[in-house]
Amino acid sequence: MKQAQELVTLAKTVKERRQKIREQAAALKAGAPREDGEDKAGVPKDWTLAEKPKLRFDDIAGLDDVKEQIRLKMILPFSFPEKAKRYKVKTGGGILLYGPPGTGKTMIAKAVAGELDATFFAIAPSEILNKWVGESEKNIRKLFDAARACPKAVVFIDEVESLIPKRRDAEAGGVMARVVPQILAELDGFEAREGQSVMFMGATNEPWSIDYAMLRPGRLDEKVYVGLPDEAARKRILELNLKDIPLCDDVDQPALAKRLDGYSGADIAYLCRKVAEQTFLESVELSHERPVAEADFERVLRTLRPSVTTADLERFKKFKSGS
DSSP: OHHHHHHHHHHHHHHHHHHHHHHHHHHHHOOOOOOBBTTTTTTTTTTTEEEEEOOOGSSSSSSHHHHHOOOOOOOOHHHOOOHHHTTTTOEEEEEEEESSSSSHHHHHHHHHHHHHTTTTEEOOOHOOOOOOOHHHHHHHHHHHHHHTSSSSSEEEEETGGGBBBHHHTTTTSSHHHHHHHHHHHHHHHHOTTBBBBBEEEEEEEGGBBBBBGGGGSSOOOOOOOOOOOHHHHHHHHHHHHHHTOOBBBBBBBHHHHHHTTTHHHHHHHHHHHHHHHHHHHHHHTTTTOOOOOHHHHHHTTTTTSSSOOOEEEEEHHHHHOOO
């Protein structure tokens, strides 16, 4: 009951701030000065990143199903607002990207902002909660106010489960008990207005740890699984990471891509980096430059195992099926 009253109070506060946000938008365009230590949107510089990414979906290998799901939910309604309005398709909203670590969730969020030419706000929960104890709610309000002041904005929180854990976990600490209702109220205050849309994206490796209230309609209601790369994606990841690196003719990238089934994109990038580093070191020590050979990959792969286990994948499968 107490939590419900808190949400009502916070929702009213959000509503009262909407007029102020419109005024802030006009002030930002005029280049109004801000407090020391804040960017022109009023967000502390040391725990948030506001930028307009150049990354696009075409820059990300594979994940075609993920891209299509996000395109339908967010990019097309943003790009064709009048048609979306006619079909009563909501502009903006929330998406939860979940899946094993190292699969490209942060890159996807940046690419969404890049596709939309939207301002990308990225924050780290650990920095908010550790550095701003006692002011967490105020900083969350600043973040969302700054996003609303932009014509198009993507608010991205990585490791979102640490900021919005299940309520029984949040009750263990006073800060968390206040932060969860604050974020829920901010999301309830998201509304598409003429010429302005805000999208909220969260990423997690532990979707089962998130407060269920966060996954309700109107919040992070669209859940997108970002899994391990398929063979075509693994081949593309190898191509991107080995580009411009001298390779021997015996390096068979298609065969290597097939062999790396079960490895994440981050695992494959690490493999390419270690192989290049070892070959570079050898060329320096022997004063003789040589291209990377198949044997170099074999040497690293003797000890490099997939970072995602079968048990991990099974748990994600159960969450996805709702069991």
